[in-house]
Amino acid sequence: MTTTQQQPTLSARGLVKRYGRVTAIDGADFDLYPGEVLAVVGDNGAGKSSLIKALSGAVVPDAGEIKVDGKTVHFKSPLDARHYGIETVYQDLAVAPALDIASNMFLGREKRLKGPFGIGLRKLDSATMRTEAQRILDDLGIKVKSITQLVETLSGGQRQGVAVARAAAFGTKAVIMDEPTAALGVAESAKVLELIGRIRDRGLPVVLISHNMPHVFEIADRIHVHRLGKRVAVVTPKSHSMNQVVGLLTGALKLDDNGEVVEVASTTHAGLT
Numbered sequence: 102m103t104t105t106q107q108q109p110t111l112s113a114r115g116l117v118k119r120y121g122r123v124t125a126i127d128g129a130d131f132d133l134y135p136g137e138v139l140a141v142v143g144d145n146g147a148g149k150s151s152l153i154k155a156l157s158g159a160v161v162p163d164a165g166e167i168k169v170d171g172k173t174v175h176f177k178s179p180l181d182a183r184h185y186g187i188e189t190v191y192q193d194l195a196v197a198p199a200l201d202i203a204s205n206m207f208l209g210r211e212k213r214l215k216g217p218f219g220i221g222l223r224k225l226d227s228a229t230m231r232t233e234a235q236r237i238l239d240d241l242g243i244k245v246k247s248i249t250q251l252v253e254t255l256s257g258g259q260r261q262g263v264a265v266a267r268a269a270a271f272g273t274k275a276v277i278m279d280e281p282t283a284a285l286g287v288a289e290s291a292k293v294l295e296l297i298g299r300i301r302d303r304g305l306p307v308v309l310i311s312h313n314m315p316h317v318f319e320i321a322d323r324i325h326v327h328r329l330g331k332r333v334a335v336v337t338p339k340s341h342s343m344n345q346v347v348g349l350l351t352g353a354l355k356l357d358d359n360g361e362v363v364e365v366a367s368t369t370h371a372g373l374t
């Protein structure tokens with residue numbers, strides 16, 4: 102159960118990221134608490150991807166602060182974020198289709214044989230990697246024919262499962278997922294959502310970027326609404342309706358000082374230059 106009395110696992114204050122004249126993140130705040138699935142929603146171009154890229158080390162923000170377990174961090178690359186236990190599953194998945202499942206699970210973290218074969222000849226310990234990869238998939242309830250199956254022979258949902266399982270296996274603080282169900286059918290999406298729930302229940306908080314409101318309402322504990330480069334609201338599927346969340350992300354609605362949803366008077370394009 103999430104309470105905002107806890108210390109966030111991953112948080113940010115006042116993040117800014119500019120690409121030339123475009124301000125993709127404009128003073129954004131962010132909080133992920135232990136034991137939760139936090140959905141990040143927003144219109145196209147709101148800056149969701151840029152925000153998670155900053156949180157996962159893929160871009161370096163121009164200003165602002167990121168903290169892991171309350172300690173300020175300065176990620177210079179995704180590897181830095183990984184060292185802190187933050188794993189990201191990107192939209193394009195970054196799996197190697199021509200390699201088998203076990204090799205994909207250990208991509209960049211290959212195990213070498215002990216002794217002269219491993220140290221001198223850098224021979225891979227394929228047997229151990231296969232056993233461990235199988236255990237990870239079994240733990241998460243992901244079924245595949247064989248751990249030595251090439252990833253290119255898997256369905257989109259199974260590939261997503263391998264990428265998510267890899268993140269869940271190596272992440273110790275958080276798993277961030279950018280639109281994990283975007284390319285999947287109904288049944289495969291349901292499996293990925295189930296998997297997200299299982300990862301959360303095993304104690305690893307998940308950040309889920311999604312345009313799919315029914316998915317968000319099905320799985321998220323809290324919803325971070327992003328608009329024009331910043332966080333404009335945090336609500337829950339229990340306290341707010343899908344229509345309200347859509348209103349908040351389009352700017353038709355806003356939260357007032359008491360946290361109540363109110364309509365925004367129609368604007369006359371003030372502020373647009």
Ligand SMILES: Nc1ncnc2c1ncn2[C@@H]1O[C@H](COP(=O)(O)OP(=O)(O)OP(=O)(O)O)[C@@H](O)[C@H]1O
Nearest residue numbers: 120123124125143144145146147148149150151152
């Ligand atoms: N590498 C880049 N170079 C230039 N502009 C960029 C770059 N990445 C993002 N932007 C711009 O920053 C803004 C925010 O983009 P971002 O991809 O973070 O938004 P998003 O909310 O994830 O959008 P979508 O839902 O469409 O993926 C957009 O105007 C986008 O065009």
